[in-house]
Amino acid sequence: MRRISIFGATGSVGANGVDLIRRAGPDAYHTVALTGGRNIARLAQMARELRAEIAVTAHPDLLGDLRDALAGSGVQAAAGPDALVEAAGRPADWILSAIVGAAGLAPGLAALAQGGVLALANKESLVCAGPLLRHAARASGATILPVDSEHSAVFQALGSDKLDSVEDVTITASGGAFRDWPLERLAAATVAEASTHPNWAMGQRITIDSASMFNKAMEVIEAKEFFALRPDQIKVLVHPESIIHAMVSHVDGGTIAHLGAPDMRHAIGYALNWPGRAPLPVAPLDLAALGSLTFRAPDEVRWPALRLAREVMAAGGMAGAVFNAAKEQALDDFIAGRIAFTQMAPRVEMTLQALSARAGFGDDPADLETVLHWDREARKEAAA
Ligand code: NAD
């Protein structure tokens, strides 16, 4: 039986992964580890249902609650960042990394050391430490598969084509909550307004990042890390319907697009069934009902994050780690009401400038400790 683990099981992507495992029936997979945060009831219920070996909460203060919730189930309970890393080191064939933020990096590296498949939704770890992840995968023979819908789409559209015939890759963006807002209203945008999305149901952080386009900025860097593309080969196209997720254009003028309903179970299920395909509970496309698909060029005045992503790719070294951490801090500060929506991008830009002026961005990260050091420095610099 294939052994699976899901990190961040209680979140939006993680719960979609749990849904697919549950639907496959009790004899299809053996669940090793499920992890979550503060929602202990949800984590315990998932762990009981999938008969996991171990359930881990990120918060040490909740260990007692988790033990109580799992009493009599036979599922082990553990808590804290070290327990997450330990659980990621438990032998499994397929591990879904769906923790949000740089907190996913250490468990992701531990999972890669086992040599199985890492289905990676946690884009932050690739943005802050892409070369480290690639190195860990090479060392153990592990495979990293994309779960972000655009990157899964690129991966599928590439098929068996060779990268050297690729002219460029286009990832689409819905434009998020403020796509059609007058620019002068953005400064007063509230957290509640930024936390809505026209097409996708996702966690709050990525939903706000969609409104600011930081999500797409992260995805441009993610595409560079995943597919070894040059920065100038990665394009962003605003596509309000979110039906085309990505397109790969080749040197012979042919472009292959990937289309599908905006449902993360497709990308997660594709990674679960890879290298084959199997039926998934995803609504079929009805293009006649949709009528038309529309496109526009991204506006870098409305969405300065896209320009910052290009600067980060040009700078290299630790710039990705600084970019991600400054973005996480600015997002925390926006959610807490300390800064306005439109102050997030300037904070990230100022942080990049300040840390680069101090010591430059150096070389690619050599180890986890180096990444975490730059992450802490960037958060301190960016904090409101
Ligand atoms: P979410 O907020 O819904 O869930 C996050 C999960 O991570 C939860 O289980 C939470 O308990 C856990 N978590 C949070 N902080 C943690 C910490 N410090 N340590 C350990 N665990 C922690 O987020 P989401 O929307 O499911 O996104 C998860 C990841 O997938 C993100 O990297 C996101 O960018 C990416 N992603 C999400 C979607 C989507 O549709 N939601 C699509 C593409 C990519």
Ligand code: MG
């Ligand atoms: Mg995406």
